[in-house]
Amino acid sequence: MVSGAASPAAGAHFAGAQGPTVEQQPLVPLPLSENEDSENLAENEDSGTLATLLFQSAGSGNLEEVKKLLASGADPCSHDKFGRNALMYAAMNGHTDIARCLLDAGTPWNTLDGSGKCAGDYAMEGVHESTFNLLLDKGVQSELIFGALEKNKEKSEFSNRHYLEERILFSEDRLLDGESKGIMMSWEKPLMEAHAKALCAGGGDILNIGFGMGLVDTAIQSYQPALHTIIEAHPEVYKRMISSGWAEKPNVRIIFSRWQDALPSLGTYDGIFFDTYGEYYEDLAEFHKWLPQLLKPGGIYSFFNGLCADNAFFHVVYCQLVSLVLSQMGFEVQFIPLPIKECLDEKVWEGVSHKYWQLDTYFLPVCQKADEN
Numbered sequence: 001m002v003s004g005a006a007s008p009a010a011g012a013h014f015a016g017a018q019g020p021t022v023e024q025q026p027l028v029p030l031p032l033s034e035n036e037d038s039e040n041l042a043e044n045e046d047s048g049t050l051a052t053l054l055f056q057s058a059g060s061g062n063l064e065e066v067k068k069l070l071a072s073g074a075d076p077c078s079h080d081k082f083g084r085n086a087l088m089y090a091a092m093n094g095h096t097d098i099a100r101c102l103l104d105a106g107t108p109w110n111t112l113d114g115s116g117k118c119a120g121d122y123a124m125e126g127v128h129e130s131t132f133n134l135l136l137d138k139g140v141q142s143e144l145i146f147g148a149l150e151k152n153k154e155k156s157e158f159s160n161r162h163y164l165e166e167r168i169l170f171s172e173d174r175l176l177d178g179e180s181k182g183i184m185m186s187w188e189k190p191l192m193e194a195h196a197k198a199l200c201a202g203g204g205d206i207l208n209i210g211f212g213m214g215l216v217d218t219a220i221q222s223y224q225p226a227l228h229t230i231i232e233a234h235p236e237v238y239k240r241m242i243s244s245g246w247a248e249k250p251n252v253r254i255i256f257s258r259w260q261d262a263l264p265s266l267g268t269y270d271g272i273f274f275d276t277y278g279e280y281y282e283d284l285a286e287f288h289k290w291l292p293q294l295l296k297p298g299g300i301y302s303f304f305n306g307l308c309a310d311n312a313f314f315h316v317v318y319c320q321l322v323s324l325v326l327s328q329m330g331f332e333v334q335f336i337p338l339p340i341k342e343c344l345d346e347k348v349w350e351g352v353s354h355k356y357w358q359l360d361t362y363f364l365p366v367c368q369k370a371d372e373n
């Protein structure tokens with residue numbers, strides 16, 4: 001899986017983006033609505049009065065007072081003992097103009113409070129559409145800028161070198177890395193089957209990047225593709241593919257390599273699936289640049305959508321970001337919502353050191369390249 005922005009793409013697989021640059025305070029949230037008293041919430045007594053007034057004014061929708069307080073030196077980044085800042089109070093009460101004013105004054109869009117929520121989560125929970133849209137735009141723009149800056153940085157090492165050299169542990173329902181983090185788990189089988197169905201809808205040649213437990217490849221095989229190419233970089237996963245007979249399947253071609261090294265030798269495909277491990281949004285974005293030459297007109301591309309899967313709002317920001325980038329490349333992008341709460345019993349995570357999925361819905365990306373005809 002790939003996580004968000006500089007975070008290994010979501011969940012297990014792609015650590016997603018090394019996700020938004022996040023500040024986190026180990027605190028617990030407390031609802032503060034327009035009628036509630038915010039006194040004594042400020043963390044520091046000296047700057048506390050201004051900060052407390054700022055939280056109150058933001059929560060109650062008093063834009064003029066917010067502006068005055070900021071002009072008097074109130075810190076737009078200050079937070080109360082629950083880790084909440086004025087932007088969160090504005091967002092939970094749907095005060096879009098105040099949220100805009102605080103963003104302009106320098107409050108980061110992606111600060112997390114003690115319960116792991118950001119302002120966007122509060123806007124989303126309160127169904128405050130315009131505040132939500134404002135924060136979403138801000139998030140996408142910020143991550144686009146962040147991505148552009150990161151692009152210019154020299155990388156001395158590729159993202160998952162350590163993972164590709166370490167021992168991994170196979171069992172019937174999971175594949176774990178050396179730190180007991182889930183590389184792949186069997187609860188994702190229905191998701192992989194849904195991906196395979198979308199990819200194989202038009203038949204033809206299919207490319208899958210990342211074999212893992214072979215769940216998506218098993219599902220792809222059930223559609224009898226003309227040619228099924230699988231790229232896998234971990235030596236132990238590759239060994240297991242060979243010992244379990246994947247190389248003998250007449251329509252299967254296995255490439256033991258990192259996708260980055262295999263790309264120049266690839267052909268064109270009707271369906272492409274991307275699901276690696278220990279890589280980041282930056283790696284996924286790099287792969288996306290190759291899509292126009294790898295995918296046939298009308299072809300379908302999908303990827304394991306674990307981008308920032310530990311925060312609902314960040315997840316939306318990254319879905320939007322991918323959608324924007326791929327649309328600009330001429331793809332029609334859809335996210336199909338699949339409820340997954342039921343297949344995610346807490347017991348699933350026993351013995352796994354990191355719970356890589358925290359959301360109730362999986363948004364399955366289906367990206368179609370325009371058909372020239």
Ligand SMILES: C[S@@+](CC[C@H](N)C(=O)[O-])C[C@H]1O[C@@H](n2cnc3c(N)ncnc32)[C@H](O)[C@@H]1O
Nearest residue numbers: 013210212213214215216233234258259276277
């Ligand atoms: C999450 S698993 C894939 C799970 C798979 N979709 C399934 O249905 O079981 C990720 C796989 O990608 C492989 N991988 C990681 N980085 C890679 C890279 N750069 N190139 C190719 N394979 C990679 C891992 O070794 C692992 O087998």
